[in-house]
Amino acid sequence: MVQTNNIPSLPARLYSVWYRHMLVYTRNLVSNGLPPFLEPLIFLAGVGLGLGKYITAMDGIPYLQYLASGLLVTSAMYTASFECTYGTFIRLEYDHAYDGMLASPITANDLILGEILWAGTKGFFFSFAVLVIVTVFDIIQPGLSLLAPFIGFLTGLLFASISLWVTSFVKTINHFNFYMTGFLSPMFFFSGVVFPISSLPKALRPFAEVMPLTHVVRLIRAFCNSDFYIMLWWDFSYVVVITVVFGYFAIRRLKKRMIA
Amino acid sequence: MSAIINVSHVHKSFGALIAVDDLSFTVDGSNCFGLLGPNGAGKTTMMKMIYGKARRDSNPTGSIQAFGFDPGKQELDVKILSGVVPQENNLDAELNVFQNLLVYSKFYGMSKAESRPRIDELLTFFELSEKKKSKIRELSGGMKRRLVIARALLHTPKLLILDEPTTGLDPQVRHLIWEKLRQLKKEGLTILLTTHYMEEAFQLCDTILIMDKGRKIMEGSPQSLVKDNIESYVLEIHSDEATKAVLKIGDVDDIRLDRTHERPFLYSQDLETLQKYARQLGKGGYYIRQSNLEDLFLKLTGRALGADQ
Numbered sequence: 013m014v015q016t017n018n019i020p021s022l023p024a025r026l027y028s029v030w031y032r033h034m035l036v037y038t039r040n041l042v043s044n045g046l047p048p049f050l051e052p053l054i055f056l057a058g059v060g061l062g063l064g065k066y067i068t069a070m071d072g073i074p075y076l077q078y079l080a081s082g083l084l085v086t087s088a089m090y091t092a093s094f095e096c097t098y099g100t101f102i103r104l105e106y107d108h109a110y111d112g113m114l115a116s117p118i119t120a121n122d123l124i125l126g127e128i129l130w131a132g133t134k135g136f137f138f139s140f141a142v143l144v145i146v147t148v149f150d151i152i153q154p155g156l157s158l159l160a161p162f163i164g165f166l167t168g169l170l171f172a173s174i175s176l177w178v179t180s181f182v183k184t185i186n187h188f189n190f191y192m193t194g195f196l197s198p199m200f201f202f203s204g205v206v207f208p209i210s211s212l213p214k215a216l217r218p219f220a221e222v223m224p225l226t227h228v229v230r231l232i233r234a235f236c237n238s239d240f241y242i243m244l245w246w247d248f249s250y251v252v253v254i255t256v257v258f259g260y261f262a263i264r265r266l267k268k269r270m271i272a
Numbered sequence: 273m274s275a276i277i278n279v280s281h282v283h284k285s286f287g288a289l290i291a292v293d294d295l296s297f298t299v300d301g302s303n304c305f306g307l308l309g310p311n312g313a314g315k316t317t318m319m320k321m322i323y324g325k326a327r328r329d330s331n332p333t334g335s336i337q338a339f340g341f342d343p344g345k346q347e348l349d350v351k352i353l354s355g356v357v358p359q360e361n362n363l364d365a366e367l368n369v370f371q372n373l374l375v376y377s378k379f380y381g382m383s384k385a386e387s388r389p390r391i392d393e394l395l396t397f398f399e400l401s402e403k404k405k406s407k408i409r410e411l412s413g414g415m416k417r418r419l420v421i422a423r424a425l426l427h428t429p430k431l432l433i434l435d436e437p438t439t440g441l442d443p444q445v446r447h448l449i450w451e452k453l454r455q456l457k458k459e460g461l462t463i464l465l466t467t468h469y470m471e472e473a474f475q476l477c478d479t480i481l482i483m484d485k486g487r488k489i490m491e492g493s494p495q496s497l498v499k500d501n502i503e504s505y506v507l508e509i510h511s512d513e514a515t516k517a518v519l520k521i522g523d524v525d526d527i528r529l530d531r532t533h534e535r536p537f538l539y540s541q542d543l544e545t546l547q548k549y550a551r552q553l554g555k556g557g558y559y560i561r562q563s564n565l566e567d568l569f570l571k572l573t574g575r576a577l578g579a580d581q
Binding site for chain 1: 320379
């Protein structure tokens with residue numbers, strides 16, 4: 013009596029969530045997209061041009077190039093983290109956007125996975141945008157570095173998973189300040205973006221190794237400098253495992269919040 | 273007429289709070305079924321369990337079937353056949369009217385060729401065609417509400433679930449929405465709604481279930497519930513003088529005195545009896561009308577319906 017074959021497929025459901033976020037985001041593209049795009053460039057100009065005069069090379073690479081390659085992934089990290097903390101929380105608690113979506117043929121799992129994919133896309137896009145500028149200004153030479161947006165995508169997925177997991181605990185939007193200042197900011201400085209981990213005091217180095225950003229920074233440097241070595245597989249695996257594990261627990265915990 | 277929804281001995285608690293307590297009912301196809309009760313009665317929770325937004329307690333065991341599917345396990349099967357209008361208008365403020373509908377057509381898996389004509393059709397039906405490109409903040413409350421209902425109908429569902437469809441709207445818009453819902457019902461749509469407006473239940477519902485504190489109090493057609501359970505006429509007292517007069521007169525045959533309100537209410541099957549009684553109260557300060565669901569609810573629960581609780 014009842015047809016069930018018109019339920020959208022899983023890819024169609026994930027795409028519809030992605031499409032919703034894309035449409036909403038691009039309505040205010042300039043105000044949404046310009047600041048996170050300019051921020052790494054301002055940092056690059058301020059620190060790179062200034063300090064670059066005194067530091068000619070870092071780890072055997074011109075300093076401006078060293079810094080620029082790191083900023084390709086931090087731009088992805090920040091955009092995915094903001095999307096999946098403040099963005100997700102607002103959709104969950106203030107806009108009630110999820111209430112409507114969950115009343116249509118979309119499960120909580122679809123919704124959260126779609127969210128992670130969207131954050132990955134933003135990671136791709138911002139890495140690409142920064143890459144275009146640093147390539148045009150000849151800071152990074154075109155080559156395998158053109159694959160950087162894919163590392164940006166991976167970075168987006170990684171920080172989306174971690175951020176959603178954090179969001180699943182948060183009751184008040186102000187609590188995200190702890191995550192931003194207590195986790196993302198130190199990671200930015202101590203994960204090999206601005207200076208190599210080998211310059212850290214010995215006791216701190218293991219902590220840097222635990223930080224997820226460290227591993228995507230190594231991956232992006234390898235592509236930007238065309239310098240590949242076997243331990244990169246470890247970095248890649250670490251990123252994948254962290255993404256999957258945090259993604260899994262984020263889905264489990266957020267689902268409980270969405271489906272009473 | 274076959275049953276679309278079967279709810280049998282369903283329980284739902286949030287910690288120590290019991291939201292739904294051993295509730296059972298059946299909704300027939302092409303019917304309008306209303307869940308009626310004060311705030312906090314468990315109406316919304318019950319509806320959420322039907323479309324999979326909330327899960328019923330697993331102990332004690334109860335069952336919910338919508339179109340033969342268990343929403344706890346087969347939520348997608350239920351959702352593709354249902355449209356939901358939540359209590360709050362959760363439209364995307366960044367998108368215009370058309371885009372709001374377009375996004376949802378994707379959720380329902382509709383292609384562009386399917387969604388474009390359907391969107392136009394619904395905008396025409398709900399008298400929103402001129403607002404197609406408008407921003408959400410430019411819409412009135414009534415327009416927003418109609419848009420949310422249109423959004424729930426995009427995929428031509430067999431069941432429409434409405435949580436307080438006209439709360440907070442002016443009478444004109446309310447009547448317009450009622451008229452549209454009646455038309456949809458005529459076309460075969462099954463409607464499940466919650467309300468705390470007696471008039472809304474009377475206007476739309478074939479069957480109503482009155483609930484309070486998670487429990488079913490009474491179920492039946494609005495007309496028969498009123499006819500069978502409450503006297504036909506009410507004499508409402510409004511002034512201090514009339515109140516004093518009523519208290520002085522005391523009990524009278526064939527008239528039931530209800531003192532739950534601040535002012536006394538007097539009920540009788542016979543209009544003339546009430547009119548005769550009213551003449552003893554002096555000039556003004558009272559009002560005679562037909563009894564309604566509100567009076568019934570008051571009788572059943574001993575308190576007013578619709579008050580914030």
